[in-house]
Amino acid sequence: MRRARALYSDREAVVDGETRLTHAEFFDRCDRWSMALQRLGVRQGDRVAYISPNTHKNLESFYGVPQIGAVLVPINYRLSAAEVQYILEHSGAQVVCAHVDYLEMVDGLLAKCPSIKHAVALEGTPPDGWEDYNALLDAGLTTPEPVIRPEITEHDLLTINYTSGTTSRPKGVMITHRNVYMNVVGTLIHHPMTCRDRYLWTLPMFHANGWTFPWIVTAVGGAHICLRQVDPVKAFGLIRNESVTMLCAAPTVLITLANAPEAVRGDVPKGVRVMTAGAPPAAATIQRIEGEFGWELIQAYGLTETAPFITVCEPRPEHEVLAPEERAAIKARQGVELVTSGELRVVDEDDREVPHDGETLGEIVVRGNVVMDGYYDDPDATAQSMRGGWFHSGDAAVVHPDGYIQIRDRFKDVIISGGENISSIEVEGVMMSHPAVREIAVVGMPDEKWGESPHGFVVLAEGAAITEPELVEFAREHMAHFKVPRQFKFVDELPKTATGKIQKYVLRGGRSAVSAQ
């Protein structure tokens, strides 16, 4: 912030609809927000929670809150009221800031969250007893008090990010200033950016702190282009009109952009760089994004607990001479450690590194600069995940002979059938190559003979017609027979968490939110 303010003051920092802010203007707002928080009584270590889409005010939270030593708690706006309540209570937030769409929901929770002393409406008419963000900022214009900047060490907390949790209560991941700093510099090393870059906010800022891009973009003096909902018309419009050079995309967003019909996307400018994480991009998606759009796609991998990146699928000269399918296969791997992310190993149950054979499953464990300080107020979960000094990801992966890792599954989603490990993701990947399959989830179901057997839940592509026996035949042609799902069920949609992860426990348990066709 100090550096960008000194060097890029007149350069555009943020575009949010009609609002355009230079770095000087943006940081001035951040300062006035810091002053306002201090007037409200917020002190070092206090928690300030946000529930907001990608707006410039949300972006201001990533500077205004930490520079006074307070701890930012970005909340997923897709969560239910009960989940939001849990996070507000668990984090002990003193201040909550809400976008207009969530005022009513949060207002209904205030009586149940005694730690909250102030509620601030970021947009819209503040309900009774609420403060107005603009009014608080404007007060800083007429009575400018200096921001009181406490001594902050690199090991102090910067944010608490609640994981959405596919099975359990959200856990509060404690991220330090150092964690974020190291992810910022590491991302810039592997994905260089400059003050020319104009970054489109397709990724929610709450999601692992927007993969730290609130700070990455500003570190190089680039511009943030806000996007409040991922609407392909709006996204492609901004890409064109705001000369976007780069964006981050979770898998669903990537697929949405790749599949947008020509009428929706219009002329697509070439050369946009896209970082994706969360699931490997399918070959068809890579072909659309790189081959047709002329964009550049790179996959990274990480978890909220690792701030987030611990691998990047580093492009190598030898990849360039490969046939398109082979390159797509490599681009679908999670890749290698960043220069700065710390030490990553894939280990078996006895903590021995698995052979680099592209076959043997192990768990990804990591230690180093990006690993969280622990789970907030949860020493048991912290000790469990950090056993032996390594953070245990819960992700099951193989290591290829070139050292590139590839995730096969969440460990709990590995299917053990007749003593053989079956990676549900591997089976899903094969089935996804069938043009009739739009989405699929494969889970293990109890089986008298084999212990477990794989079962598939399929969402068909629009207009596709296929029978279950046809799918089984396709599977038998393309994988070892013990991996072929015993059954395929056609469903309208798959149950997902608020961050878009498939809830396999719902499929397994039969407590299904989906309707069978």
Next chain:
Amino acid sequence: MRRARALYSDREAVVDGETRLTHAEFFDRCDRWSMALQRLGVRQGDRVAYISPNTHKNLESFYGVPQIGAVLVPINYRLSAAEVQYILEHSGAQVVCAHVDYLEMVDGLLAKCPSIKHAVALEGTPPDGWEDYNALLDAGLTTPEPVIRPEITEHDLLTINYTSGTTSRPKGVMITHRNVYMNVVGTLIHHPMTCRDRYLWTLPMFHANGWTFPWIVTAVGGAHICLRQVDPVKAFGLIRNESVTMLCAAPTVLITLANAPEAVRGDVPKGVRVMTAGAPPAAATIQRIEGEFGWELIQAYGLTETAPFITVCEPRPEHEVLAPEERAAIKARQGVELVTSGELRVVDEDDREVPHDGETLGEIVVRGNVVMDGYYDDPDATAQSMRGGWFHSGDAAVVHPDGYIQIRDRFKDVIISGGENISSIEVEGVMMSHPAVREIAVVGMPDEKWGESPHGFVVLAEGAAITEPELVEFAREHMAHFKVPRQFKFVDELPKTATGKIQKYVLRGGRSAVSAQ
């Protein structure tokens, strides 16, 4: 090292004449050197001194020594025997390693340096009582003991680098693991590199640890191409034959490469990236390097005490539309803080930041991640240079309105004439634009009327003929009259330190090593 070994093991790491090493082979040698040092009794914190040109064995010192917690002391091979003796004694080195060219000189010093327990010949026949590097390494092949790796913190010493000092005894700059790490990541952010890069060693490795490139190149899995002397025929030969993509060049090397006749340089491959530091490149040099060679030139600035980079002349989109002379003027500036180098200010005597007017001289001060731990065994010099918690560079600079700094002089070389500050570098820059002037140094001489007045010492370009009055007239046309040197003396060469810096105190004191024409 750990990461590069895991990911780039089969990729070429080092080329040194006929020797070619993969990362696996190179790190294996580093490990065996670590074992050898441990067999010799070297323990954590012990100092190991080197005096060597850019060879693969010298490069091995940057890994083999620090990984056992020992401290590397790279010595400038251009120093006199007395200076080398001072450094060996002052650092208390337990081991000294010397290249064949320096065996005799170092052998003559051993009796005077009681701390030294072992002397190792890197190449050539070891003198009596010396160890042979190859033999020590080979012992590790037959009796492989594991390297004992002590606990090393980021604040531990990695190297002690002795500054050559234009006036005083060399001072031992204490550089920590953290200092180097931060310079590595910062350089990679501003000057991205990948495993495709092949780096030519035109910069001596002893010089501020080769600007940390022994680690930068390896961090990304690139290749080191060793060059033992800067011979333009060899340099251009390697650039061509080894597909060099990048190099670092101190000003004299840059000028040597730029001025190499076509018969010497041959076909020059395009696209080589060059980092320069130590003095701003002249417009003619930029034109040759960028315009004719088609290379890309970037200037950085720093000191041994700052590990070394604290500014980089960041290219901006708005520079591209400028006329060539205007762009050259900007490229001659030292630039802006790196993302990671820490806080840099240009301050007046009362520690206030000077206005950003491109006129007002102040001293460059800096604090942050790259600032040394202090001068070894010299608390007074440390306290003096680090007063107020800021490292004082001794460099006098202006800040332009865009925030780019430009060095005008070493503070002690500023000439105060009739109460006006005259930057000797500014006067030199103007005079250098005269085609007859190959090199010039301007210093202040006592003057009864003005206190001091500027005097010029000129080395003429080959074949040039010009008189003193003609130079004075040129000066009067191109600068304020009070800045015009009272006198120009023609000399064959300028007195320089072992690192190529002009020794202005020699010119001022009349104790001149140069012969007047």
